[in-house]
Amino acid sequence: MKSDYRLGIDAGGTFTDFVLADKSGQVRLFKALSTPQDPTLAIRNGLALISEELGVPANEVVSNCDLCINGTTVGLNALITHKGAKTGLICTAGHQDSLEIRLGHKEDGYRYDPEYPPATMLVPRYLRRGVRERVLSDGTVREALNESDVRAACELFRAEGVETVAISFVWSVLHPDHERRAGEIVREMLPGVVLTLGSELYPQVREYTRTSTAVVNAYLAPIMKRYVEAVDSYFRSLGARQPVRYYQSNGGLAIGQAMTDRSVYAINSGPASAPAAGQYVCEPFGKKDVITVDMGGTSFDITLTKDGSTNINKNIDFLRYRIGVPMIQVETLGAGGGSIGWIDEMGLMQMGPQSAGSDPGPACYGQGGKLPTVSDANLVLGYLNPDGLVGGRLPLDAAKAHQAIKTNLADPLRMSVERAAYGMFTIVNANMVNGIRRVTVERGYDPRDFVLVGAGGATAAHITALADAMGIDTIVLPKLASGLCAFGQIISDVKYNYMATAPLRLDNAAAYARIDELFTQIEGQGVAHLKSDGFKGKDVVTKRSLDMRYVGQVHECTVEIGNFKVDAKSIEKIKDAFHKRHKELYTYAEPASTVEVVNIESTLYGVVDKPARMKIGKGVSPQKALKGHRDAVFSADGKRIRTPIYDGTPLGADAVIKGPAVIEEVTTTIVIEPGWTARLDASGSYLVTRDRKGAK
Template sequence: MLVSPYRVGVDIGGTFTDLVMVDARGAVRAFKAPSVPSDPTEGVLSAVRLAAETLSIDVGTFLSNTELFVHGSTIATNTLLEKKGAKVGLLVTEGFRDSLEIRRSIRENVWDHRKPFPEVLVPRYLRLPVTERIEHDGTVRIPFDPKSVAAAARVFAEEGVEAVAICFLHSYANPEHERAAKAELKKHLPDVWVTASSEISPTIGEYERTSTTVVNAYVSRRVVPYLESLAARLASLGLPRKLLMIQSNGGAISIDEIGYAPASLVLSGPAAGVGSLKFFGEDTGSEHLISIEVGGTSCDVTLMQHGMVSMTDQIVVDGYHLNIPSVDIYTVGAGGGTIASVDGAGLLKAGPEGAGSTPGPACYGRGGERPTVTDAQLVLGRLKPGPYAGGAITLSLEKAVEAIETHIARPLGLSVTDAAAGIIQLVEQNILHAVERASLEKGYNPRTFTLVAAGGAGPLHGPSTARLLGSPSLYIPRLAGVFCAFGMCNSDLRHDFVRSWLKDLDKTAISGPGQLEGAFEAMQAEALEVLAREGFTGSKAQLRRAYDLRYFGQQWTIAVENSSTDASTIRAAFEQAYQRLFGYVQPSGAIEIVNLRLAAIGKLDALDLAKVPPRVSDPVAHSRRPVWIDKKVGFVDTPVYDGTVLTSHQQLVGPAIIEEATTTLILGMGDKLTMTDASNYHVDIAHGEAA
């Protein structure tokens, strides 16, 4: 019997909405309900109703006994991808009306001269100048003229603008004019949502700061009402505490605090995987992990070293730049719903287009006709036909065969089996490249990391990916299929603060080290005040300092986490990171401090999951079926095990299929599986002839 209070995490994916609950004794339950793209709120409530029904209690009882309800949503990302955001106006310093469209004139692929830049979110007639000018040191060159804002407000009113972004030159050094413009704008347009760059991204870099502010305004009119509506629905049904959201930085935040910066939710779902990585780190026996979280639409790769996840403040979503603190996640279109096709040149392709939850893969029987990775797994015997995810869907082998034969096998002159195998191999190459981008290109050797396969589809691709990487071992959490939803139950609250500094590291140390400490102390006072509002004080409130550093003359910075204000200590940390990334350092090079950063973390009580007593008996397969293992051995009569009855210290040798409630695992020829102390899966990967 479950014991309240509960922790609940809900993650909306492209195919399923996952809900994980953890009770007071550490018992875990996982549920999957089909996502509802047209109404994400309904997807969340469907998952809540499913959980309550399964537990034989009503929704009110379930929610009233929930002490922590954490949510991750792709609504901000989807608003940007689908171009369904607000009509945005932009106020800029006079003379800088076109900075947003000029960008930095840098192409992602220097060899592709024909691909157009993404559509500008604010057309030129809504990018209006304001008479004012701040210098880079924060001094006023041209005083602020409120009349120019009033004139812009009249244009915005006539054009039906729903949200306004304000981005003035050098506002990171002095936000006075932006604050005045916002106050003036509110007098004339009290119902229009307004965001200022000094509030959401007070950093150097005019284009990135402008783009971030515009995206924040663009998604606001869809994201904020959704969150308010969901929070109100949950509260009316009995939830006693404020809804928490997962941000791109991997930390949770209350909806009261997220209202001014909805753009910080663009990686809301995938970033929650950090909570799971931190939880499972001890069970893996390693502080160095690379996770591949393969869901219905994508594969998200995250790297953790020494127990700390890589962070970045530069992310790009559909060509739009956002300068916000985020977990460094590399994403490719390689999921269970990834659509396979044959292009005009007769080459097999996989992605980036996905089938989503509606109509979904062909085997779902919901009207989808194009073949996906899930269809290929079903044809190869890795998945079994019939009900899945508690009967939410039923997998049809006949429809999967028909889709692959029609769209892949026949056009390429292949058998259905070879076509399905080709789809799997191509997708696993894409996953491999994603892992290499997240590790090798950052100066890390992936073979020294433990690969963690997660997501509903990850455990089917994990062994092959580990083999391709040359990794000796693979770790698969029992909760792999609800990896991000579980991570939400283990995510601390987090707020990030930044202040531009733009001073020489050595000169700062000589002339005024106290200034650096004073700047951090001012940030800390603000951070502790925010944490206190969220209910975290004393030992529950933790602060972490970091610097954005670069050699003078360089454009890009390197983030270095360091609590010291000593110049030699900061230099050593910077040079270590620089050496790893680029293979050399400038021993006496002048280093510039560009930004000071502070992460304010509200620590939740650590989760302690209930342990299942180990069994001394050998695992027993409940059935056997032909499964395509790899291109070398093809189909093999393979034992199939029920993962829910496997416990710590039990072992298996592949080939084998293990069916869990939310995922399916495959072991290749000679792979050795050992159940860990916490009853998760550790796989020693067979290489060479055994593979």
């Protein structure tokens, strides 16, 4: 770190988290209620909290930051709610309906459901305009671009008030000139619109994927542009010396212009930083197999890291839209502190996915919410401090929580409020366990081989119950758990993905030379981009990969390769790596079969200096940190157990607390169920382990 501070901001559905690190390794965490109607308002409110604690003006804090980093849900929310910009599509004539045909595919789980509704189209049919042009699969032009068709499309878009345009032609990745010329015409006739070229955003084989990715990018681009401009302007007004960085769904940072041009990378901006943070907090314990779970106010996010490498998705359906660009693999479900409890038509209790969010919020927030939520259940069960959350800044109303559960669940189901609350707790846990199984058991991983890392403000109240259900013996709970994604941002590097298509068989020297030439080209673009951003040669790291398959196969798999020259000598290493990866994925390999490359990709990192690691001193013993006792429920019978409550703030390194117990940190509450023991490590994380003899 070159300046006094580094600031990470993660905007969630209920809270916006702020993590401020200084040179000494001290890390402070702040929370402000999210303001979806104006996301910059939450940033202002959070900086006011930081200013109050440090006793210095917000502009002095910002001007002394070497990096201000923003993870945002703006793009994700626009896609979920279908409130993106009015979009037009220019495509090859005859391909206007490829978005709707969707390769004839229905999402898994609905393939044979005739009543499953079609996906909402981001571009209505009348704004998808086909133009006469055609490029063949060898890159030759069969029909030249008809510029009058492009101009006619622009006339329609102008009349309809289109804000953003995507252009995607068949085989444009092999001959992009038609797209580029069409783009020039759009810029000439519609100078105010945002333009996305499919061959530039996603230069890979597969026309449907490329078109869908370009449309999603165009749909979000004006929204992200306005957001980035507002945030950048605000930070400049506070004297920021460096441009604000934004967190991308590929797990790295980018400047605002990159996020505007490549808005599709902003979709999973927030949870994408969780794996980096999870690996970081597990390093002191020598753990590289990590499941990071993040339960906030609205959603529950799960990421998996195996042997220090986090799963990356490409060419997937996300919220029913095909997206080709690399994204950290995040399993998301509607399970958060604001998830609402309800009774279905069969008289069974259900939890979520609908959420009370931050407005009106859970009933216990006292902001008008009347429906019972997970937070209300945790308060009734004795897990949460009735005096309030976030150091008392968010007071809780236990009576309103009790009444919401009684009226909507307990009385209709003829049970006590305590039993109803524990039922809510159990059901939401079961939903989260099913999500964890999807990223572990269903993908061939045994969850018992992993460490469970807790992130998010609500996770710590559920973490031992989740681990118990999954058979996981070890939990790592950072003191910064409720802001772990914001922390993950400040320890991440700048990251850009550069791609090209290369449909070549690996059986001749010309193919090897072409692949090497393409790598050199795209990496040259990336290095120039990073150098303009202030990174020098030693700070730039490159990783290469190839999408490969056996000749005759339909789908390819991604294989990471070294940064060596691709030639007749190194090609055998590449083939061996492919055979090995193919066997890992599909249980067999065919070394005698011809291998072909479909796409190439280079990931370039601008390595950022990391803050010093947090250290916990001696502090006080658990006995001196004991605040008192509270009656809490740990079983379905609803019986209350007198449970010790500890103040986590003054606890010193190596403090050991046995369950049942509750540890109250400023921004999270840790529930240690019977059969578990927590030890505070000097690195600032609680290591929570199962006591086999005492387990339930």
